[in-house]
Amino acid sequence: MIAFLLVALAILAVLLFLLLGAEIEMFRSLEQLREYSGAIDRPTRIDLGDAVGEKPSHYGLPEALDSTGSAVIVFLSDKCATCRTIAGALAGNMPPGLTVVVDSGGADSTRGLVVTRGLDPARTVIDLDRQIMSRLGLTVTPAGIVIENGRLARAATVPSTRQLYTILESIQAIQVDDRQSYNENLIEPGVKS
């Protein structure tokens, strides 16, 4: 009897193994689909070329950034859904050390730009006709540039709000209470909203 039960248990374990394998296959297919559609939360490094080590003001960015120890500049566009999501998370809650550059898309004023609503105007720059982005060689939004010791250091795509905060944390510019405020706004299963 015990032997029969053990055999049955072994067969069940084998079936479980096969089912888990099928589920792993599904998750891998999902990962592949996400990669093809670009909906994967992984930043891609952007080559800044000769801009590395240069002062931000050389490229039309605020001069105050030339004397900052470390900061992050995030480039957003009004036409980009992820940019709007990031701008929505930053609205009224811009962490210290962050400057937002908005691609005006040809507009000569902020009127009608959804992305700028709620952003700190002192730390928001409107990039008319993409002049700043063109000089930096940026062709994708959202993108983030890290400034270290007042010089442009590195750049990467910013596929989500979470990745933006990861960049900010990496330069230790974010305050703990700002992070908690961000976590409260993020809806996760099992966590009360």
Add this chain to the structure above:
Amino acid sequence: MAPVGASILLIIAGVLIWAGLEKFRTQREFTSTLSALGVPAPLLRALGIGLPSAEILTGVSVVVGPSAAWPRIAVLSLALCFGAAGVLGLRAEEPIKCSCFGNEAHRSLGWFQIGTLPLWFLAMVPVVVSRPHWQFLDSMRNLVGVTLTISLIRALSLTRLRRVATSDRHAFKPSIEPMPIFARVLEGGK
């Protein structure tokens, strides 16, 4: 020495059962590997079922009859087959995808199979020297232990993939507001 030999046998059993089950689960990939190795078309189906069956049977036999000689001979025979596949893979004009564990590993047949061939023989040395032996009920328990262990290892991989998928899903919160018509329906339902 006896525990070492016993542990090696159980690990070999786990590896063979895993490989056999995965080949069954990813039959198409395994058949294409066999075809790339030059197996004639009439033999493809037979070998596609026969080889994974032999692996599973060998794995189970190693646990059920550890002191018997033929499971060990079967292990070494399979190892020689893997080594031969590695040699054929090196000689092939184009890399042949290894389907040893289904489509888990993204490597080609070649030096890995040839390099692990001596390890299979070396692993058999403590087994032959120590001659592990256990009762039938113990062998059943060991078989359950092996199958549950490989399922647990699988479950750990699944947990990691699920975590990544959940993180990606939450990172891309939709920024589209609900259409006005739905908002009116919700308000009317209060």
